[in-house]
Amino acid sequence: MLTLTDKAQDVLQRLMADAKNPLTGLRIAAISGGCAGLQYKLALVAGPEEGDHVVETGAITLYVVPDNAEMLIGTEIDFAESLEGSGFTFTNPNAASMCSCGKSFAA
Numbered sequence: 001m002l003t004l005t006d007k008a009q010d011v012l013q014r015l016m017a018d019a020k021n022p023l024t025g026l027r028i029a030a031i032s033g034g035c036a037g038l039q040y041k042l043a044l045v046a047g048p049e050e051g052d053h054v055v056e057t058g059a060i061t062l063y064v065v066p067d068n069a070e071m072l073i074g075t076e077i078d079f080a081e082s083l084e085g086s087g088f089t090f091t092n093p094n095a096a097s098m099c100s101c102g103k104s105f106a107a
């Protein structure tokens with residue numbers, strides 16, 4: 001369903017280990033916003049919310065918002081570092097188009 005690259009898993013594991021409160025995974029959603037219409041929303045969380053789809057991907061558990069599951073199927077999440085900054089990147093085969101910065105998409 002969704003995959004995390006090794007780099008993304010490493011970054012998430014470090015963030016989870018450094019958190020004050022115990023965290024069990026990453027919740028992912030697609031919300032209105034961004035220049036292309038939808039943007040990814042990520043949050044490290046203690047557990048799933050009711051109805052979330054639970055996806056085991058390596059050492060990280062993903063919790064996918066149920067309303068977004070179809071548009072996120074097949075998405076690969078990576079972590080990139082460049083001169084402009086660092087952050088998570090998304091390769092989503094369901095995106096009809098993406099903005100130039102790669103942070104938002106159209107379904």
